[in-house]
Amino acid sequence: MKHARVAYAGAVHHAVPHKQGLRLADGRVLAEEQVVWLPPLLPGTIIALGINYADHAKELAKELTLSAKDEPLAFLKGPNALLGHRGFTRRPADATFMHYECELGVVIGRPAKRVRAADAMAHVGGYTVANDYAIRDYLENWYRPNLRVKNRDGATALGPWLVDAADVPDPHALELRTFVNGQIKQHGNTRDLIDDVPALIEYLSSFMTLAPGDLILTGTPEGVVNVNPGDEVVCEIDGLGRLLNTLVADDGERACTS
Amino acid sequence: MLVNTFALPPGPGLHAALPLGTVVGTLLNHRAALAALGDAVHRPPYKAPPQAPVLYIKPRNTFAGDGDAVVVPAGADEVEVGATLGMVFGRDACRVAEAGALACIAGYTVCNDLSVPHDSFYRPSLRFKCRDGFLPIGPWVVAASQVANPDALAVQVSIDGQVVQRTSTAGMLRPAARLIAEVSAFMTLAAGDVLMLGVAAGAPRARAGQRVRIQIEGIGALQTLLVAQAAA
Numbered sequence: 462m463k464h465a466r467v468a469y470a471g472a473v474h475h476a477v478p479h480k481q482g483l484r485l486a487d488g489r490v491l492a493e494e495q496v497v498w499l500p501p502l503l504p505g506t507i508i509a510l511g512i513n514y515a516d517h518a519k520e521l522a523k524e525l526t527l528s529a530k531d532e533p534l535a536f537l538k539g540p541n542a543l544l545g546h547r548g549f550t551r552r553p554a555d556a557t558f559m560h561y562e563c564e565l566g567v568v569i570g571r572p573a574k575r576v577r578a579a580d581a582m583a584h585v586g587g588y589t590v591a592n593d594y595a596i597r598d599y600l601e602n603w604y605r606p607n608l609r610v611k612n613r614d615g616a617t618a619l620g621p622w623l624v625d626a627a628d629v630p631d632p633h634a635l636e637l638r639t640f641v642n643g644q645i646k647q648h649g650n651t652r653d654l655i656d657d658v659p660a661l662i663e664y665l666s667s668f669m670t671l672a673p674g675d676l677i678l679t680g681t682p683e684g685v686v687n688v689n690p691g692d693e694v695v696c697e698i699d700g701l702g703r704l705l706n707t708l709v710a711d712d713g714e715r716a717c718t719s
Numbered sequence: 720m721l722v723n724t725f726a727l728p729p730g731p732g733l734h735a736a737l738p739l740g741t742v743v744g745t746l747l748n749h750r751a752a753l754a755a756l757g758d759a760v761h762r763p764p765y766k767a768p769p770q771a772p773v774l775y776i777k778p779r780n781t782f783a784g785d786g787d788a789v790v791v792p793a794g795a796d797e798v799e800v801g802a803t804l805g806m807v808f809g810r811d812a813c814r815v816a817e818a819g820a821l822a823c824i825a826g827y828t829v830c831n832d833l834s835v836p837h838d839s840f841y842r843p844s845l846r847f848k849c850r851d852g853f854l855p856i857g858p859w860v861v862a863a864s865q866v867a868n869p870d871a872l873a874v875q876v877s878i879d880g881q882v883v884q885r886t887s888t889a890g891m892l893r894p895a896a897r898l899i900a901e902v903s904a905f906m907t908l909a910a911g912d913v914l915m916l917g918v919a920a921g922a923p924r925a926r927a928g929q930r931v932r933i934q935i936e937g938i939g940a941l942q943t944l945l946v947a948q949a950a951a
Contacts, residue, residue: 506779532846535844535845537776540741541908574851602767603840604746604840604842604843605841612905614813668792668846668849668850668851669845670851
């Protein structure tokens, strides 16, 4: 089953897919454009992975100063960053390089403490699509990636759906694609994850207990390019969904005009 | 209007309440802590001193209450005791000006921002700061109205009853209001979130079996018992 959280007619609703768009829990069938899509879950801890696809590591090699990698590069994000499907992300006026990152999001379903990789998949509750923007202009070499790069308000889109783990037989055989204004820019497959889902759960749960609702963003493949106000960015993952986000200018105090 | 989103009053059988929101830590805000790095800030991997506040998140698995036992992991002889003031938000702070920043604070608490000692601030592993129990916090929140100046509070760390560090919330590169303004410029700090002002230079270290007590003037004292990791 796929689940969404949407706002419609003054209330927040649970929704599931329908051939005309979506169906609210109360039976109303609506088109995708009729609702405001919220992040499909309110996650607990949000963990994100850097450089978890070999091709993306190569792409960023110039600025990485990476040597032998002995453990996953994980960092944390706050709920302020989250945005739903069809949301608008504000692009700071002074940014010269802001890029999307299409990622498989893994939602923990059962508490995980010192779980071995062989047992890890039983702790996954579901999956979602994430578009985790980065603003590289703000990169500093202190606690990388610093929160100003990766944790800006509304710069991590999630959704449209939270897909039950039972409906994703193999999360390591999913095509990821990102389109900017309809043109494909990023293409990868979760089979190329350096640290796959069980490895990540084993690693993280070795020192931090993962709780239901915690979210792991597993990293992005190569193909990141700058995007500008007005650009429509679609991140899609086979079987999970198609996540639309639109960039708008952020000129500080001026109201969003979209 | 302020809403206390954080703590229950302490009392018999009551466990200190824990943060409801996100806890954000600030590194190298204490002038002496940054100065202690000397010329290294200009050399690789840093290449330049930090421009924006150096921030990190302490996730919910790290929250621990007053008096709780915290496990020192096998393989680490000691943990670093990061005594810092926690600013608890009572209302959302989004792009607030420095002048209005403290009005978003419901109150203040004591944080023991524990770390496995590590040398590099470049890209530290989560396993240094995000272990279960690595953020004792409490024992309560003192209403902001009771704290005349959060930037002038004495901070004292004791280990097994011996004072090992005396410092203060003064001398920050970014005092409380300025820090809130600069962080809220790009990320909203919501009601229930906690922003830690920053640990002073020369953070003491403690071992399993020791009792750590952090006292912040006018706020309270937070106690933590360090214990060894049980054999697997």
